[in-house]
């Protein structure tokens with residue numbers, strides 16, 4: 001499947017020099033969205049996964065359906081100040097800015113195998129931080145799965161010990 005035909009590429013958004021990969025034009029095609037989730041599920045089928053964790057917001061639209069397809073739970077990794085319970089938080093840089101991510105302290109049971117899922121791997125800041133949060137909670141990072149990887153930004157360099165899978169590469 002040539003998924004790229006469904007991804008809208010917008011130059012200079014949200015700032016000059018960034019080529020934004022817009023997945024809304026893939027997700028509004030039900031068959032294609034489902035096919036993409038099914039293919040991601042097949043890509044991680046060899047991994048032992050107890051739980052999926054996905055960073056807000058676009059990590060939810062990949063991680064939650066993938067969790068449903070695999071029959072495992074989903075835990076949100078949220079931007080700071082959104083989760084109601086006790087949290088741990090870590091700051092990070094991403095391709096176009098900086099932010100802070102948080103997880104509930106009781107989101108993961110120590111030793112659980114956690115797959116981290118997101119729409120896109122760019123510089124890797126978001127996922128490196130997600131990996132760190134999962135590990136701080138005692139989780140074992142089984143892998144990281146992405147719809148899109150921007151290979152030239154070499155996000156994998158920030159994830160040297162993580163099993164990375166991606167469906168579409170730019």
Ligand SMILES: O=P(O)(O)OC[C@H]1O[C@H](OP(=O)(O)OP(=O)(O)O)[C@H](O)[C@@H]1O
Pocket residue numbers: 055056057058059093094095096099118119120121122123124125126127155
């Ligand atoms: O690899 P990185 O350089 O860290 O960039 C990738 C991250 O950037 C985007 O999220 P964003 O923070 O824009 O939030 P959103 O999902 O709420 O749009 C995207 O969904 C990834 O999570």
Ligand SMILES: Nc1ncnc2[nH]cnc12
Pocket residue numbers: 018019020021022094095096120122150
């Ligand atoms: N180039 C890009 N397109 C879409 N989402 C992104 N998140 C970080 N970089 C991005």
